[in-house]
Amino acid sequence: VQSAELHDIISGARHFEQNKLHLPALWVDYSESFGNKVRESTPDFLSPEYHSKLSLRLKEVQGTSLPNFMSSTVFRKTLSDVFFADSSKFAPAAGVLLDAATAFVGKMQDSMQGALDLLVDKTIEDFPRLDSFVRERVLELLAAKAKSVVVSVEAVFKAELVKPHTFNHYYMDTVTKVRSAIMETSLQLMGADKSKRAVRIGDRVTCGRDWVKLY
Numbered sequence: 611v612q613s614a615e616l617h618d619i620i621s622g623a624r625h626f627e628q629n630k631l632h633l634p635a636l637w638v639d640y641s642e643s644f645g646n647k648v649r650e651s652t653p654d655f656l657s658p659e660y661h662s663k664l665s666l667r668l669k670e671v672q673g674t675s676l677p678n679f680m681s682s683t684v685f686r687k688t689l690s691d692v693f694f695a696d697s698s699k700f701a702p703a704a705g706v707l708l709d710a711a712t713a714f715v716g717k718m719q720d721s722m723q724g725a726l727d728l729l730v731d732k733t734i735e736d737f738p739r740l741d742s743f744v745r746e747r748v749l750e751l752l753a754a755k756a757k758s759v760v761v762s763v764e765a766v767f768k769a770e771l772v773k774p775h776t777f778n779h780y781y782m783d784t785v786t787k788v789r790s791a792i793m794e795t796s797l798q799l800m801g802a803d804k805s806k807r808a809v810r811i812g813d814r815v816t817c818g819r820d821w822v823k824l825y
Contacts, residue, residue, distance in 0.1 A: 615729065616729075619631050619633055619725060620633060620634065622634060628728055630721070630724040630725050630728055631725050631728060633721055633722070633725055636717075636721045637718060637721070640714055640717045640718060640721075641714070643713075643714070643717075644710050644711065644713070644714040647706070647710040647713075648693075648706065648707065648710055651692070651693075651706040651710075652692060653692060655688075663688075664684065664688065667681075667684045667687065667688070668681060668684055671683050671684060686771075690771065692705075692706070693705050693706055693707045694707070694708075694767070694771065697771075702768055702771060703764050703767035703768050703771065707767055708763070708764060708767055711760070711763045711767075712760055712763075715756050715759050715760055715763070716756065718756070719752050719753070719755075719756040722752055723748070723749065723752055726748050726752075727745065727748075730744055730745060730748065
């Protein structure tokens with residue numbers, strides 16, 4: 611199968627009569643189905659029912675954090691109950707998110723299989739003895755890639771169970787800049803005259819009664 615033809619399929623550089631070769635369009639449909647599945651499974655968090663449930667949970671953990679701050683425990687537990695309802699010791703990320711993501715990946719795998727089968731049909735005619743070998747190899751390759759994607763997605767979900775997680779490098783860039791700015795300020799305070807000098811205790815720097823937390 612020529613790489614140029616695969617490039618044309620992925621980029622939409624030219625028109626193909628067979629719908630199976632309209633891969634980007636198919637993938638958009640699959641992504642919308644994924645989003646619809648997740649939305650259908652998401653309750654109305656602003657409903658009276660959930661208001662009562664959240665009020666009860668907040669009351670259970672009152673005193674563990676400042677009253678004007680969102681409780682991370684309640685927030686995480688509420689989302690886990692919705693999106694990881696089937697979670698267990700051996701499958702902590704099991705639930706609607708993983709099911710929808712797995713189905714999404716499966717559809718993409720099937721669409722790739724269908725497109726590659728058509729391309730193999732066009733190129734394998736002169737090599738009939740290779741037909742079954744090529745098709746089996748394509749099937750094995752796609753299955754391995756699909757499995758790898760599901761494993762990666764599940765790893766992200768497991769990370770989300772512990773704390774907010776992102777691969778967006780701009781987020782960490784911002785955190786690094788904030789840390790650098792705070793560290794620079796703390797070093798300047800530590801070098802000030804004795805009456806204004808900062809004192810570092812653990813991860814905190816204090817100058818008089820002002821506290822600056824180093825993240």
